Amino acid sequence: MIGAESAVLPAGLAWALLAAFGVLWLALGWYFGRKATSLDGYMLAGRNVGLALATATAMATWVTSNTTMAAPQVALQLGVWGMVGYSLGCVGLILFAPLARRIRALMPHGYTSGDFIRLRYGNTAWRVFLLISLFYAFGWLVSLGMAGGVLIHALTGIDYRLGMSVILVICVLYTLLGGLRAVIGTDFVQTILILVGVVIIAWLAIAQVGLGEIHAAVALERPQLLSLLFPAAIMFLFNNLLFGVGEIFHSNVWWSRAFAFGDGVGFPAYLTAGLLWLPIPIVAGFIALATPALGLNVPAADMVGPMVAAQLLGLGGAVVVFIVVFAALASSLDSLLAATADLVTQDIYRNHLRPDASERELFVAAKFVVLGLGLLTWLLCLPRLTTLAELLYFTGAFVASTIWPIVAGLYWRRANPAAASWAMLLGTAIGLASYFLIGFYVAALVSAAVSMAVVLFGVWLRPGEFAWERLARTRAGGDA
Numbered sequence: 001m002i003g004a005e006s007a008v009l010p011a012g013l014a015w016a017l018l019a020a021f022g023v024l025w026l027a028l029g030w031y032f033g034r035k036a037t038s039l040d041g042y043m044l045a046g047r048n049v050g051l052a053l054a055t056a057t058a059m060a061t062w063v064t065s066n067t068t069m070a071a072p073q074v075a076l077q078l079g080v081w082g083m084v085g086y087s088l089g090c091v092g093l094i095l096f097a098p099l100a101r102r103i104r105a106l107m108p109h110g111y112t113s114g115d116f117i118r119l120r121y122g123n124t125a126w127r128v129f130l131l132i133s134l135f136y137a138f139g140w141l142v143s144l145g146m147a148g149g150v151l152i153h154a155l156t157g158i159d160y161r162l163g164m165s166v167i168l169v170i171c172v173l174y175t176l177l178g179g180l181r182a183v184i185g186t187d188f189v190q191t192i193l194i195l196v197g198v199v200i201i202a203w204l205a206i207a208q209v210g211l212g213e214i215h216a217a218v219a220l221e222r223p224q225l226l227s228l229l230f231p232a233a234i235m236f237l238f239n240n241l242l243f244g245v246g247e248i249f250h251s252n253v254w255w256s257r258a259f260a261f262g263d264g265v266g267f268p269a270y271l272t273a274g275l276l277w278l279p280i281p282i283v284a285g286f287i288a289l290a291t292p293a294l295g296l297n298v299p300a301a302d303m304v305g306p307m308v309a310a311q312l313l314g315l316g317g318a319v320v321v322f323i324v325v326f327a328a329l330a331s332s333l334d335s336l337l338a339a340t341a342d343l344v345t346q347d348i349y350r351n352h353l354r355p356d357a358s359e360r361e362l363f364v365a366a367k368f369v370v371l372g373l374g375l376l377t378w379l380l381c382l383p384r385l386t387t388l389a390e391l392l393y394f395t396g397a398f399v400a401s402t403i404w405p406i407v408a409g410l411y412w413r414r415a416n417p418a419a420a421s422w423a424m425l426l427g428t429a430i431g432l433a434s435y436f437l438i439g440f441y442v443a444a445l446v447s448a449a450v451s452m453a454v455v456l457f458g459v460w461l462r463p464g465e466f467a468w469e470r471l472a473r474t475r476a477g478g479d480a
Helices: 011-033 039-047 051-062 065-078 080-087 090-106 113-121 123-156 160-208 211-221 231-250 252-260 266-277 279-294 301-353 359-381 388-394 396-400 403-411 417-437 440-461 468-473
Strands: none
Touching (some): 011 160, 065 080, 113 468, 123 160, 123 396, 123 417, 231 403, 231 440, 252 301, 396 440, 403 417
């Protein structure tokens, strides 16, 4: 634990920064969301988001607190391949670019990724997919809440639970105010803060320590971190690539944006966002390699990023780190709250509980769902049971199992519902077994391989024949 006497950032200054950004995000949330008076406006920002805002929200949402805090953790544990492997998360954004264009064309009135699975594969696959999506969403929400508490504690010594609670309240309130309009508007500002801050941190770190000293200390004390033949790190490289693809391909965070972006915007927005995101985990992870040179005692691996930056850069660096990670945290937490609320409102409340609900009823329900998600996330974050990376990669077995059912369902008429259901179930089960029997760095890799084999076998055994026009039937009040 870090005490107030050894904290780099004074608690008073930290509270002032939290208050200032809290007021800023709430004001921006109200301003951007003041026109979100309809269901489409609240959930999908009116379906006409332009290229600049679209690129900013995609990039900022993917620059999560996990990027800025878990990337240093895996660099400390797995070395050079850990940094490079984490940066391959950009592949998911880049590959989703053509999928976003396809989704928008096939489902011009869609709301959620669950809509697609239900119409494409039927109720059984849909319910399996919902379980996976909601489990992943809560895993990500909890990791983001944890990251907020870890950040504040690592820099200031303020109690983890208190810092986590304040950040969650801020994000829930401005998301509640304006839905996806507020999320996308604040993401634009957060993107600027993240990019400027990351550049400042990298430049100052190199200037303060130097690449030669960092390399020499790592080579002396932890030479395996520089090895290109580190087996676990090589497995992580491929595992993280598939994990990132699975995260993006299945998650309603990205599908909701595909529906929200204007015609022709999705492809260039996701492609550009992926390229902009690529260097950020490498920069964030690099500073963890300075740990041996500094002789720094890191009490928990996921605290290494803010602790090293603060040690290297002093008070000014601690402020920059605080702003960058807080902006990254908020840009992902708000997006996930909004997208998960859409999924719960549309796929559970409407399609399971209230099929005759009016648009106004759904609009009100969505706001209550945001509040409920925030409260549940807070309760799950209170006991800090694991590190960020361990929690994050536990969900890898779940999300990687959805890659092939989604890709095959979007492009292949012959993909069949039974194969999709079994691909997700078996991929998840065997991926989880590998997580516990081998390690976190293979769960997504195994899950994706099993899922692909099941989808291909299912098409060979019983090919389907799907009519694409069925996907265009989704609307706010039900299927036409």
